[in-house]
Amino acid sequence: MKEKVYQLLPDFLQNFMVYIYNRQAYKRRYGGEYKNFRKEKKENRTLSLEELKEYQKNRYSEFIKFVIQNSEYYKNSIGNIEHVESIDNISSLPIVNKEVLRNNIGSITVKTSEQLEKSKTGGTTGKSLEVKFFFRDSQERFAFLDDFRSRFGYELGKKTAWFSGKNLLTFRDVNKNVFWKTDFVHHVRYYSTFHIKDDYLKYYVEDLIRFAPEYLVGFPSTILEIAKYGIANGYDFPENKVKAVFPTAETITDETRYYIEKFFKTKLYNQYASSEGAPFIIECEKGNLHLELQTGVFEVLDENNQPAQSGRLVVTSFNTAATPLVRYDIGDSITLEDADKKCTCGNNNPLVKEILGRIDDFIYSVENGKINLGNVSNTLKDTKGIIRFQAVQNKLDELELYVVVDQEIYSKQIEKVFLSNWRDRVGDVMKIQINYVNEIPVEGSGKFRIVKNNIKDLL
Template sequence: MNLMKLYNRVPIFMQNIFTTAQGYLYKKERFGKVYYATLEELRARNYGDLQELREYQDALFTELVRHAAENSPFYREFYKNIDLSQVRTVADIEKLPRLPKETVRRNLPQMYTVAPESAIKSETGGTTGTAMRFYYTKRDRQRRMAYLDFFKMRHGFVPMKMRRASFNSSRIVPATQKAKVFWRTNRAIKQRIYSAFHVKNNNLRYYVENLNKFKPHSIDGYPSAIFEVANYILENNICLDFKPVAIFPTAETLLPHYREAMEKAFGCPVRDQYASSEGAPFIVECTAGRLHYCMDNGVIEFNADGQMLVSCFDTHATPLIRYEIGDKAFLAEEQSCACGCKMPVVDHIEGRVIDYVLTRSRGRFPAVFLSCKGVPGVRYAQFVQDRVDALLVKLVATEGSNHAETEKAIRKKFQYFLGEDMDIQVRFVEDVEKEPSGKFRYIINNVK
């Protein structure tokens, strides 16, 4: 019998012990010596000194390029006509070829520099094509954990000392479970995991009751799930018995109306960050509420159309250099920030192309422009596009609302945006669908 089958058959208190035991294994892997040493390094760094940051970036960049050329069969071939002795600083980056996603997809096994058994696996979601498998060395994995935790520490959260509620896709609730217990506790790092799959309708009150008992110092995970809980708290005027130091969304695009509802319901700031499972330099929100790209964690080249080329210093097992990651970000016009950090300020990040609605006459609309804010009677919305000239808007209505009125308001708002040549269909549904991974997609774009 495998472990998952065994887990599903034991009582909930045993499942908590399993979760904690698993937590200790992860803790050893992720929070070891390198993790603590990296935290020290990050604490000591002078983020106000651009020259020092640049020198550090140059050193790590050339080290990564050399490492890739020496240890990865793919890069040996890819760089064979390039004089690498001429690549001395980040300013020389354009001497190296770009790395398209398709090239990575085709050559992935030749890119690895380590034996898969000795490395840590990370897979990209299958929603943007077939899943791709990347590896991390144990060292790089711990360094990434340190970057993430250092970001949280700057907002007042102390990892492993403070309680953390995580809304994620761990399959902690067996399909046959009858009890309304949608969480398990990982005592190894003071974390309670809340199933993102079950955050809906009649279950919401159990989540809120339990959060009130657990009193987390931070909440992290899928913003769509945390948003639903926030909405429930606001709709029912629930007074919480705790106030987290911050909420840290992961994995999905943080939409403006998510942020607003979460900050109001939990009475604390939402602090966003961007990273990706294949390995991209972190982009993190600072205490002044702006996004900085961590130039001590990699190089991001910002193209005029927003497409990022990423080179990440924690990708020694599967080196990524000038990788066309498929996400967009734009540098801010105003580069100075009140927080004192001199790392470049990013205006905003846009998700993958799949997070757009396409129009014939008006171009692309990312999710942030498709908020249903101000439309009466909308509880949740989801946009599904199968053709460039048609859009299906699925709506979960609030109780007792007037469907006809809601539909009219939706049409009025979006017809204006998306153009008269867009055929907008509105459908009221009981529930919006989630993906097998538990992620919620605000826009499902099937236009090829």
């Protein structure tokens, strides 16, 4: 959408282009088997745990057979394992990490004459990776996602504010303080995630109040900034407007949830997946996270690759037949809930206690080891006036904090609290350098990162 022609069009034609683009995408997404998948997903909501495991076992077996027949890489690496298609033997298959996937992407991706959909996934290292999907797999994924969102009333066509990594704005828009484009036919307004700074946030908040979306979807870091700005500046978001917020792509911290729910006067329902096509983890109306066994196999492993309650998430995803994810170490870690704990929502899938997020989203202290994203974001405890911050680690013994503050509220005393919260986590030895700045830029993907660890390769 960043083509030269698009840039030159007047605003209403750019909006029209967004609609045309969507119409084409939706045609593929909602075509083929989509309707049947939707029906199946709805029926599967109430399966018993036994039935879910049986379904998972069958899908696993089908998936592995297909993979061995069609992927050169897997034919060679797992084709000779006895009873390889049985889920009980999953631990005899090798674990594939992102590097292995990247280096072997050509032989992992299946050979087919069918047209495939491409999905680029950004890496924290900046090197992107292109995985492919059969259209039917995408359709099943969207059917699942739509089934999840429909539990909170969402359907395509409902008024939605979308916050994604697409940069649709031109200089003219920014000069006019317009930070969005609208698909008027599908009632979706796309807000830029690249212009999140105090000078602009006013226009976001005021437009969201005017637009009055029923749903907010997208990067929670952006929605959080808007919510915090709205609260800090006394905006009163109308009640009973937003039915739900569906975050994508980033880890949800307690802080994120608190401010978003408070400002928009609604509930946030988390969902975990990935652009590589990981199986889904979804939050239910009771606020619990469920591992959706019908979408894949989830293994939580410790450093010795043994099953653990808390550890690295290794996934096998049934909707990834084109670039198969088989025991894929996705780079996130999670903690499972005790097996005997049940949810009363009617979904019988196992529960997750916490999604800890990217394994490489951490600050490393020689004294205390890894401080994960949740703990980093909790350094805001008992502080006021910190609008946002970013923790950057370029050296083993030094931490740099970039902090945007509200001068009217922030004080030396609060700085002391903030630093002491950091000390509790990193210990006494590490140098902490605070830099007060006016803004902190987002990444090329449009996401905001609280933690940037540039020494993780040394650890």
